Ligand SMILES: Nc1nc2c(ncn2[C@@H]2O[C@H](COP(=O)(O)OP(=O)(O)OP(=O)(O)O)[C@@H](O)[C@H]2O)c(=O)[nH]1
């Protein structure tokens with residue numbers, strides 16, 4: 001059923017009567033004292049469409065009000081059969097070897113936004129057509145437009161492509177693979193006439209869509225709320241009035257004025273809309289936090305029970321947490337070694353709900369493997385904080401296993417991103433040093449022989465083979481060759497960009513895709529080879545057969561952690577991995593027992609200490 005979605009904005013026409021306005025507000029679950037409202041509502045054509053995906057309403061600023069404050073009342077169709085169609089806008093990165101994996105990741109993220117039905121996704125990920133996309137000028141950090149992120153030329157050009165796409169098959173939203181401020185998001189939505197998701201927003205949406213258990217759902221909602229809260233902006237609308245909300249879509253002026261209410265029994269009366277929105281978000285946040293606290297308590301009790309009498313003779317069962325970049329093969333690995341089934345897929349963030357599987361090690365000892373949520377570069381802090389309860393399993397684990405996708409072109413970055421998150425969540429230095437690295441997917445290496453894995457020299461040589469990226473160029477050779485200012489740009493651009501264009505002055509007319517390229521882009525359904533998404537799709541899907549990344553060498557050189565090379569799909573290296581678990585867990589257990597079981601004794605003298613050591 002199509003429902004008209006009203007886009008509230010600070011425009012002056014048409015004006016709704018007070019009763020109409022109040023009815024609308026009650027529809028949005030926002031209660032305001034009648035005499036305090038002056039509301040203008042403008043049903044805006046671009047936002048009167050039905051989106052095919054409900055949860056976008058929770059993030060996209062223009063659509064926020066369609067979702068009730070308590071998280072209920074989704075306006076959109078939740079049919080997993082029609083996941084949202086996103087148009088991907090990728091700010092350009094240089095060189096290609098950095099741009100290519102970032103774009104591939106962006107396209108995979110866009111395609112991963114899909115809900116499950118009966119525990120499965122409706123479409124095969126590899127059968128999915130890659131979303132239409134465009135590589136655009138990356139605004140130099142120094143001159144990044146505070147208001148729209150991109151320059152006006154880029155904004156106009158994206159709009160042209162959006163219009164072209166719209167007439168072809170329609171799109172639901174635009175995904176900008178960068179971190180936008182609330183104001184930038186709002187302005188881009190107005191300019192493009194479509195909901196805009198930034199990187200953080202899309203990742204949070206994917207978490208919401210993939211969460212299955214109560215715990216994961218609570219945490220994903222908490223992340224959404226924290227994200228929303230960071231997007232609340234106060235804006236001066238036309239005529240100097242204050243606008244409210246995430247994007248200032250509706251203008252409400254309190255009769256009591258700002259700061260006059262919100263206390264005691266009249267709490268709420270006279271609050272500005274911004275205060276009201278904040279208060280509602282905070283109320284829901286507190287409620288979620290208390291529910292999550294309960295989840296944490298239960299988890300802690302379960303952990304303690306496992307420790308106390310998990311084993312056959314009442315010995316504790318150690319836990320091994322499997323961590324890594326999303327899509328590295330964690331779930332496949334846990335399934336393979338535990339001889340059980342965990343959902344594995346090429347989508348990103350398939351695992352959002354942590355799972356435990358027991359494994360018998362070669363020594364006969366039982367351990368629990370914890371498959372947990374994957375990480376990503378620029379992981380939103382809102383997510384890390386919200387998923388505290390889940391990530392606690394990682395912090396508390398006896399041993400960490402870091403699974404790396406050795407075929408990833410940006411392997412080094414992925415490795416660093418994971419180490420960063422581990423540090424952020426409070427994993428001890430000792431555990432990081434004791435961590436085992438698993439270089440997974442070695443079967444994708446062309447030297448892979450099937451019954452074994454390559455030696456160290458071979459791993460180093462992977463890099464040279466893969467240095468030639470010309471076959472996968474993203475048609476940017478015609479693009480203007482701007483000078484770069486690596487360090488500054490990297491620091492200031494949300495760390496998404498390692499090397500970005502440093503074009504000073506007006507970049508508004510620079511369109512990163514040449515005329516020919518634009519043609520092939522618009523015709524993204526055609527099989528023409530060029531800069532279009534067809535080519536990227538081929539690249540992406542043939543990624544598995546490509547040679548191993550140029551980053552492998554640097555990882556192998558810099559890796560201090562003990563590593564095992566595995567193919568979770570073929571089973572290579574898994575026995576060695578289990579033997580390593582045995583080796584790592586034995587001494588650790590002894591040490592911990594000595595520490596915790598030690599009874600208090602009076603301080604020893606120097607002589608007695610020597611005697612004990614002897
Ligand atoms: N060729 C090859 N593919 C693998 C291997 N291990 C996993 N895969 C594939 O990689 C994709 C991702 O695997 P998952 O196990 O879902 O990865 P994950 O790390 O759990 O990913 P998330 O839960 O989404 O973070 C799947 O399509 C797997 O079939 C491997 O050793 N070799």
Ligand SMILES: [Mg+2]
Pocket residue numbers: 330331332343344350351
């Ligand atoms: Mg997984």
